[in-house]
Amino acid sequence: MQLSKLRRTLTGLTAAVVLVSITPMAMAQTASGPDTYKIVVPLPAGGGVDVFVRKLGEALAKNLNKTVIVDNKPGAAGMIAVQAVTSGPTDGSSILYMHSGILTVQEITGRMNVLRDFKPIGKVSSSPHVLVVSATSPYATLADLIKAMQSAPNKLNYGSGGKGSPTHLMFEQMDEKFPGGLKATHVPFKGAIEGVFAVVSGSIDFVFAPPGAVIEQMKAGKLRALATTGAVRMPQLPNVPTVAEGGVSNYQDEPWGGLVVPAATPDAQVNRLVSALKAAVAEPAVMDMISKVGGKLEVNPTPAAFATQIRDELVVNKAMVVKLGLKAP
Secondary structure, X not given: OOHHHHHHHHOOOOOOOOOOOOOHHHHHHHHOOOOEEEEEEXXXXXXXXXXXXXXXXXXXXXXXOOEEEEEEOOOHHHHHHHHHHHOOOOOOOEEEEEEOHHHHHHHHHOOOOHHHHEEEEEEXXXXXXXXXXXXXXXXXXXXXXXHHHHHOOOOOEEEEOOOOOHHHHHHHHHXXXXXXXXXXXXXXXXXXXXXXXXXHHOOOOEEEEOHHHHHHHHHOOOEEEEEEOOOOOOOOOOOXXXXXXXXXXXXXXXXXXXXXXXXXXXXXXXXXHHHHHHHHOOOHHHHHHHHHOOOEEOOOOOHHHHHHHHHHHHHHHHHHHHHHOOOOO
């Protein structure tokens, strides 16, 4: 083993400078996998996705019998997190929680190639989002909001988790359903949770956000839900209509999240993570948490199936980017 490679493996696992002799025991430890795993999340701490990933990390730690930490690296529509993982160790210890919006970012920026740069571990979950306004907003229904945008183009502001993020495209997909479009000013944030706070404070008018980021604010009387983006109503919000029910025909958008590792990660380590993930998502605590944050578990049967889904969605996303004229920043 080259010393430079050994140093890369140790980076982030210890703050001390360590000299390691390559003994049979050291080689056995390497074969069993790293002692510490890091899941990099491209979203701010405190949101529903973050809470879920931390619970998932606890279950992975149990099934790997290793330490698993979560590292939030929001910003640049996921690119900061992507770069942190692609430039990190390739021993299986560096894991990206990749959401579906990153596929769109690839098509917008051309700064990565998901299928080239990563090996899939597995899709984990999907979640319809919630379109919310402030509890003091004059808009009581989705129809009210749409009418306001049509009556006063670009007067209203909406937030998202960044240009090309799922929450940005949720509005764009709704916009294209109307002749002439729905004109509102886009205000990108590092994550959708920041957009939620902006709605609560009155800085912006509305936002699409993960259920886990808004349900408690709704219970506290600070937010009003106008619609959800799934094909059917959410069990957690049975009285909130879908966007389609609210007047936008054939609308459905349910972003997903999954785990991937750098492409150079050995297959043995990939297989170890695949097995651990399958066991982790079967843990009652993980199933309970995904329900609490408004999502649902959706695990691909194999990494190859996850790769196929990614490949298929890249084709769709590329067409959308071209159609909407989205450009790299």
